[in-house]
Structures are given as structure tokens and as C-alpha cells.
Amino acid sequence: MESPLTPYLPMAVVLLLAGVMAIAIPLIAGLLGPKSMTTAKSEAFEGGNAPMGSARQRFAVKFYVVAILFIVFDVEAVFLYPWAVNFRALGWFGYGTMAVFASTLVVALAYVWKKGALDWES
């Protein structure tokens, strides 16, 4: 009965229960609530005026810069996790290795900073 996946069971059930509950409640509400849909009601809210065009337009490129920065630094953070768990076993050698790795990312951060990618308005 005890498989290595057993500890994951409560986790999966909590995720499932919360999701199913959040699906079931709106279904009940759909049965209880009134249904009187009108055109004005079904339009997107835009300060009271009729909506102008689709909302799905191109947006500022700075959001992409944030996304790229996130990927670079999040991969770094993921690499740090196995290192942190085996920290004691790796000793000063492991510490030095990771300090070098982290310092390359500090250099990257300094470069990005100097290039102005961290300044929102530029």
C-alpha cells in the first residue's frame, strides 16, 4: 500500500476539492440566480461608454523585458535549490562553486541595470 507517491495524495485531493468546490458553487448560483441578460449588461465595462474595439491589442515591450529577466533569474534560483539541500555535504568547495555561479548573475544584473532595463520609463 505504501508507495512513494502516497504522501502526494492529500495534496492532490486538496487541489481537487478546492477546484471542484469552486466549480460547483457557480453552478448552484446559476440555478438560483435570475437570468435577464440585456445587451448593455453583457458589454465590457469601459467607464459607462460603449466599448471601443477589442481589448486584445499589443502592449508595451517592457513587459517582455521583465519576462526575460524573470526566466534568467528564476533558472538561477532553481539551480540553487539542490545546492542548498546538500549544503553541508558539499562544504566550502560547494560554497565557492555556487558563489562563483551567483556572482556571474550579479554581473548580469549589473549589466541589465546599467543598460536601463530596470528603469520602467525609458
Next chain:
Amino acid sequence: MMENPWISGLVYSAVLVTVLMTAIAWISWFERKVAGRMQSRLGPTLVGPFGLFQPLADALKALQKEGIVPKDADPFLYRFAPPLTMALALGTAAVIPFTPHFLGSDLDIGVLYALALSGMMAFPIWIASWASNNKYALIGGMRMVAQGISYEIPMVLAALVPVVLSGSLSLGDIVEYQHVNGWFVLWPPGVGLGAFMLFFTTALAEGNRIPFDIPEAESELVAGPTTEYTAINWTIFAASEYGHSVITSALASTLFLGGWSGPWLPPLAWMVIKTSVLFVTITWIRWSLLRLRSDQLMALCWKYLVPFALMLLLVAGIWTHVRP
């Protein structure tokens, strides 16, 4: 664990979700009371003694309202976002040790799982804002994703400090370690406190709370990603936000404040006290501070918090080797 892991797992999960949902309902009452007092008002008073039945009245009202799906919205994604946000908000609770034995999944990657779910909270918000086909919602959603992924990095690095010190990714083990060696907020002197403050700050940003609630800046963006959500769907979003705050408070208590460890009182009492103190602090901050500007928010994260987090990590590493 009990005899049958399936039954005990199911029972545990059902109890946990029920308790959390009940707690979230009355936390909304509590927050409204605190908000009222801080603004020289009374808050809810009419429904039941001290307005204690207000959450029930709110839930019943929301259930009877018409759920509107806007005509230009993507109907499937629009309905899919609330359940997803609820599942992700409550899912973290499964790995948090509330007492030494009341612990759903003692995963050996508990910290990673909790942080992954927290990071994934950007998805339902983005789905909601995209599906709504509303300009305010989309602007709010973009800000939310940018903020969420930026603050995730200092958060992940701050959570690494307890991992380095205790040498385990299991939340159960981290609390046991603190039970024996002292809470991480107290040692290493300064480093633990710094990591705790950093984690708490980034958790505020991840949970989209003031002073970091730029995505739903109501004075400019109506309600941000949830602008088009009405009735019970909106309530699920609001409940998930409270749930996320509570569970992040519990996670911060587990990682830095020793979780259930403490003298005299039973473990569960300590866990509840620590989580409540953190949650009250979040509420207190919400009704005291102003909102930051979007560029200030990004600058704070990348220019100060990320280097600070890396520095904390390096110092914590030295400390671990020097004083094993």
C-alpha cells in the same frame, strides 16, 4: 499516518478545506471590522451579534445574483479562472505542518511545491484578465504578471535561507529543526530576521496586497483583472485572495517563526497564533499604507530586493559552515 493512507488522506483534505473555507469567511468579517475601526467606523453590525453573521449573508446574496458572462469574453476561460485560483490558493495548505502530526503531505520538496503554487497564481489572474476582453482587466492582468514574476525571485531566494540552514526542503523537517535549534527569525542574528522581512514583503506583493496592489488599483483600473466578474465568481476570487494571504502567513510562520514550536501551549495553538499575528499585520498594513507606483515597484524588486536576497543567502551559507 493511519491504517489506510487513502482514507486518512481524504479525511485530512476534507477537514482542511472545510476549516480553511470557514476561516476565510470569518476573516472577511474580521478585516471589515478592522477596516471600520481604523477609519472611525463600526464595520458590519447589523447581521447577528457584532455583525458576526455578515459572511453568511454575503455568501447567500452572492449566490442569488445573476452571473454575467460578457458577450465578447471567452466563456470557457472566463469560467475556468475562478476554480483555478481557488485550487492554487488552497493547495499550498496541504504541505504546511499545523502540528507535528496534522500534516497532509510531508513532501520532501514541500518548500518548492509551496513556492511553485504561489508562482502559478499569476496564471488564473492572467486568464481572467485575458478572457474578460476588457481593457482595464487586461492592463491589471499585465501588471499582475509582471509584479508576480518579479517578486517571485526574491521570495524564492528568501525561502532558500531556511533551506540552507536546515538542509531540507521538507516543511516538516524545517519546523523540527527550528524546534531543536531555535526559530530562524532569531538566528543567525540579523540574517534570519532579514530573510523573514524579505519573505513577508514579497509575499505581500505576490498576494497582491497593499502597498503592492497595483494590478487592481481601483482609482484607475476599476477592479483590475476582476472588473468583469460578478456575483459568485467574483466572490471566489475575493475568497481566494484571503485564502492566499492566510496560507502565505502560515507558510512564513513555518519557514521563519518555528511553525508549531513554542512553549506551554499546544502546537496547534502556536501555529494559529503565529499565522494570525502575521495576517493581522497584513490587514494593518493594508489600511495604513498607500499604493506604490508601478515603476517604483519594479525598481524596489530588482534593484534592492534581489541583491539583498543574494547577499543574505551568501551570509547564511558562511554561517552554516562556520557554526554547524
